[in-house]
Amino acid sequence: MAELEQSEAKVEAQKALLSSAQVDLGETNVVAPFSGKVSANDLAVGTFVTAGTTVLATISNSDPVRVKFSLAEAEYLKLVATKAADGTAPLENLTIVLADGSTYPLKGKLTQVDRSISEGTGTLTLKAEFDNPDKLLLPGMFAHLQANVGTKKDALLVPQRAVTEIMYKTFVYVVNSENKVEMKEVKLGARVGRLWVVESGLDGTENIIVEGTQKVKKGSVVKAEAMTEQDLDTSTTK
Missing domain, CATH: 2.40.30.170 (Efflux pump adaptor protein, beta barrel domain)
Structure with missing residues (x-):
């Protein structure tokens, strides 16, 4: 009778070990929480990993x-x-x-x-x-x-880098008919790529200084050179 009880105890102990091994085996099966694309830098076979520390893979859902x-x-x-x-x-x-x-x-x-x-x-x-x-x-x-904020007919645009902000006000430097520098306060509207929409302050006939705004001063005489659209690099997609 004693031998039977000992044998049954051994059987139960082995069952417990088997159950523990099955749990450990189940934890080696890593399931992603969602469908997606896995990163290419997977770990090599045989690499030692630490639970909670080693990143096995990075998965991302790209839709949307x-x-x-x-x-x-x-x-x-x-x-x-x-x-x-x-x-x-x-x-x-x-x-x-x-x-x-x-x-x-x-x-x-x-x-x-x-x-x-x-x-x-x-x-x-x-x-x-x-x-x-x-x-x-x-x-x-x-x-x-x-x-898309709508279409503004005959909108007046200036390059962003031509605009100077002073004490929460915005200005542009212009060259008058005597080649002297003037400052004009402008009210800006929407930004379109690298351009600002000018709501007020300019009438479209001014010669605006785009390059060298940090070097010029109001009243100074300058020799202005025209810039091409390519020079301005004012693509609306940037």
């Missing part, structure tokens, strides 16, 4: 993709208050231009706004979402995001 971008406070307020000609909100009808200059065919929309303005940059971080059924967009890509 989220585009992170920043806006100045004034830009954000203007976009929120603006309606396009078709009645849609600009932040609900976003476009991205890819690194090769092509426009992504699907529209995106705003999905997240940070809780506060960054004290360091004075900008607000936002995220937009774009469907990506063909997996063309990949994590880490850069793109230029555009918002």
Whole structure:
């Protein structure tokens, strides 16, 4: 009788060991929490790993993709208050231009706004979402995001680098008929690529100083040279 009980105890002990081994084996099967694309830098067979420390692989779900971008406070307020000609909100009808200059065919929309303005940059971080059924967009890509705020007929545009900000006011330097430098205060509208829309302050006949604004002073005499559109590099996709 005693031998039977000892044998049964050994059987139960072996069952416990088997159960523990089965649990350990099950934990070697790593299952991703969602479907997606796995990174190419997988660990080699035989590599020692530590639970909770070693990264086995990185997986990402690229449909949809989220585009992170920043806006100045004034830009954000203007976009929120603006309606396009078709009645849609600009932040609900976003476009991205890819690194090769092509426009992504699907529209995106705003999905997240940070809780506060960054004290360091004075900008607000936002995220937009774009469907990506063909997996063309990949994590880490850069793109230029555009918002349609409508069409402004006969808009007056100036390069961003021609604008100087002094005490919360914006100015441009112009060269008058006597080749003397003048400062004109301007009210800026929307930003279009590397250009600003000028709402008021200029009539379109001025010769604006684009390069060397840090060197000129009001009243100084200069010899102005015309710049080509290529020199200005004012592509609206940047």
